[in-house]
Structure formats: C-alpha cells, structure tokens
Amino acid sequence: MQVDLNLLTSLDALLEEGSVMGAAERLNVSSPAVSRTLGRLRRLTGDDILVRTGHTMTPTPYAMAVREDVRRLVRQAHEVLSPSRELDLDELDRTFTLQCHDALAASLVPVLVDRIQEQAPGVKLRMLAETSADTDDLRHGRIDLELGGGRPSLPEFRSETLGHDPLVVAMRPGHPCADRLDLHSYASWPHVLVSRRGRLTAPIDDMLATEGLRRRVVAAVATVPMALRVASHGDVLVTTTEMLSRPLVEAFGLITRPLPVEFPPAVIHCNWHQRYDSDIAHAWLRDQVRAALAEIVTS
Secondary structure (H helix, E strand, O other), X not given: OOOOOHHHHHHHHHHHHOOHHHHHHHHOOOHHHHHHHHHHHHHHHOOOOEEEEOXXXXXXXXXXXXXXXXXXXXXXXXXXXXXXXXXOOOOOOEEEEEEEOHHHHXXXXXXXXXXXXXXXXXXXXXXXXXXXOOOOXXXXXXXXXXXXXXXXOOOOEEEEEEEEEOEEEEEOOOOOXXXXXXXXXXXXXEEEEEOOOOOOOOHHHHHHHHOOOOOEEEEEEOXXXXXXXXXXXXXXXXXXXXXXXXXXXXXXXXXEEEOOOOOOOEEEEEEEEHHHOOOHHHHHHHHXXXXXXXXHHHO
C-alpha cells in the first residue's frame, strides 16, 4: 500500500489544534487544503478523526488512541530527515579503526590517545598495522582512516595531505659514517630496507643509479623497529623518516644524519571513504589526527 507520509504531519496538526483552521495556520496552508486532507485521512483509516460538537470539533476514540503514536512518528521522521549537526563529545561512544605503518603509529598514538581521552572519554581507538597486500577494508568500512604515504586514486575515496617528513639515515653511535656521510660512503655501507612487501629496492636506488652508484641491501624487513634493531647491533644503515621515526631511533639509542643527497620528503596522507564526508564524529577524528601530527612536528 502506498501511503503519503505527509498525511502524518497533517494528522498531527489536526489532533494538536483540534480544528481545521488551527491546523491550517500551523501548517501554513489554506483551510480548504486541510479539509481535503482530513477527507483523505477519513477514507484511509475508515474513521471520522474529528467530529463537530457545537462550535468545536472533538477527536474520536481512535484519534485519541493514536495521538501519541502520531506525535512520536512525526518527531522521529523530523530527526531522521534533519539530523543534528552538533557533536556531544561527552556522550560520544564510538570505536574508530585506524591503519598506519609502525613508525607513524609510534609517534602518533600517544599524542592522539591523550587528545581523544581529554575531549571524548567514551571514544576508543583500534590501531592496525599495514598489511603486505592491498585490501578493501577502507571501502567496506572496516577501517575509518588510513594513514601513510599512499593515496587512493578512485573517486569514492577522499585524501588529505597532512605533512611531509624528511628522510634521514639512522646508525649506531660510533659508526664510521657518523662524522662524515657523503653519497659514496652512503652507498658503500650495507643497508637494511623497510618494506611491508619485502622489496629489496626503493626509489632512492634509482637516484643512486643516475650517479653510477649502487647500495648493498643486506635485508628487507617489514617494520621500522626491526630495521633499527639490526642497526643497533652492527654497521648497517637504515633510511627512515626524521620526525615520525624519532621516538624509535631514540629508543634504540641510535643517531641520525641527513640523507647525503636531495630527495623528496615522505608524504603523510590521510585517506577515508566518501561515506564519512558528512559524519561529524568522523570529521572530528580527522581534526584530532591533524592536530596530533602538527603537535609532533612542532615538538
């Protein structure tokens, strides 16, 4: 059965005002229009809804019985079609899932958790590591935000550049390159490469090739902490990000030196699915991530 839900609004006004004229004024329409609507309601329900008693109109028992239900349905319809655009952080109870690589997580999570707990104690975070293969988790809503160097190309995804992080070379204190690291010494020492897919080359190798140089990659590991741990036990070099890897570099007692060649900094992207564009809680989360990274950069 096809039901005109606008009839509920008219019925609500008729029951609240108790007259055609009052309902017409409330709905900002003409009295004849409301009279026609009342006729439709009578035919649809098989009930008179309002009956005349002298100079006034009285609701029928049926009308009295459904009055609160009609009011509730109209209010719920209004809430559905006019959602609140205000966010009550004290009442926000939600779990957000973020995915990012380990170095970014090591710097971001402590700051982000502090910010969120201070503002919205009911919010929980799930931090997932990068996977070795691409997934549809972002598309299907299993991940709220994806943070890292890549950005989706399909129009259904949104992406924002949050910052840039220069590359540095991490090594143990006392490494022969600690006092002087030029391009030739950089290429001559063994390297541990960080690659979630286990690749043994990186874009910097293409740059070295233009200079007639080739570095010796002795291992490819999945995470920055694993690479830095290897560097803390020997003379291998690890090329990593300066700001985001700083907590891990310090934790392993390592030092860093500037990359001995001009090379683009690592880009930090924040990616999400377009379904969250108008989600005010998700927009607040993006603000917190943005602010947390800004705090890391300026610290």
